[in-house]
Amino acid sequence: MIMNRSSASLRDKLGVYLVTAEPADDSTVELIMAAVSGGVRVVQLRDKNGTTAERVALLRTLQDQLPPEVILLVNDDLAAAVAVPGVGVHVGPDDDHPAEVRRRLGDRVCIGWSIHDLDQLRDKSALAASDYVAASPVWPTPTKIDTTAPLGPEGVRRLRAMLPPALPLVGIGGIHAGNAGSVIEAGADGVAVVSAICAAADPAGAAADLLSVVAAATATRS
Numbered sequence: 001m002i003m004n005r006s007s008a009s010l011r012d013k014l015g016v017y018l019v020t021a022e023p024a025d026d027s028t029v030e031l032i033m034a035a036v037s038g039g040v041r042v043v044q045l046r047d048k049n050g051t052t053a054e055r056v057a058l059l060r061t062l063q064d065q066l067p068p069e070v071i072l073l074v075n076d077d078l079a080a081a082v083a084v085p086g087v088g089v090h091v092g093p094d095d096d097h098p099a100e101v102r103r104r105l106g107d108r109v110c111i112g113w114s115i116h117d118l119d120q121l122r123d124k125s126a127l128a129a130s131d132y133v134a135a136s137p138v139w140p141t142p143t144k145i146d147t148t149a150p151l152g153p154e155g156v157r158r159l160r161a162m163l164p165p166a167l168p169l170v171g172i173g174g175i176h177a178g179n180a181g182s183v184i185e186a187g188a189d190g191v192a193v194v195s196a197i198c199a200a201a202d203p204a205g206a207a208a209d210l211l212s213v214v215a216a217a218t219a220t221r222s
């Protein structure tokens with residue numbers, strides 16, 4: 001992914017990554033803007049039940065409203081990203097292959113890939129096509145019940161050790177301000193969350209709290 005020389009690196013932006021709760025609707029835009037006001041710089045629209053047309057409409061609204069430094073991705077839907085230039089895609093092992101996503105979208109957008117199982121690391125072309133990977137899930141979560149066994153912080157640590165050092169890593173699944181520090185201590189660059197921001201009474205405050213936990217854990221580590 002190409003970024004402006006003046007912009008913060010993707011690794012820095014991934015500190016707190018918002019993945020939206022379902023269903024996606026008009027309140028999703030408001031929620032995202034609140035999270036961004038709290039410091040979130042990477043946002044994924046995750047709307048498993050909508051149509052591509054609905055996702056495209058929401059992505060266009062978001063692109064109009066978000067500050068340019070915010071990285072916007074859509075979950076799974078390559079066709080939606082093709083329709084809205086600049087939008088990236090997050091895919092998992094059951095989705096389009098990251099190399100195919102890269103071929104279709106080019107070098108200028110952000111592509112993320114979920115790792116559920118360390119065996120996926122044999123897929124060098126997927127790693128080469130990805131701008132970041134996600135350890136998924138770190139803990140069990142009611143937000144996504146069709147997951148493989150949780151990796152835990154120990155799995156995050158093993159994954160970090162096996163990945164190319166320059167490839168950013170986030171953890172996802174059951175993460176909140178009380179446990180995010182242990183994910184960073186295990187070697188992740190950031191935490192991706194749904195409920196910790198979307199279900200909070202104050203999403204901007206929840207994002208800011210998570211950011212300070214991540215910043216403190218990152219500072220301790222380095």
Ligand SMILES: Cc1ncc(COP(=O)(O)OP(=O)(O)O)c(N)n1
Nearest residue numbers: 075076090091092114134136172192
């Ligand atoms: C940041 C991030 N990490 C992991 C996932 C999960 O992707 P996937 O395994 O493809 O599952 P679905 O989200 O498609 O149900 C994610 N979406 N985002």
Ligand SMILES: Cc1ncsc1CCOP(=O)(O)O
Nearest residue numbers: 141143144173174193194195
């Ligand atoms: C999309 C996704 N992929 C792995 S776990 C998960 C859901 C994370 O949701 P929460 O942050 O509410 O646990």
Ligand SMILES: [Mg+2]
Nearest residue numbers: 076091092095
């Ligand atoms: Mg997917």
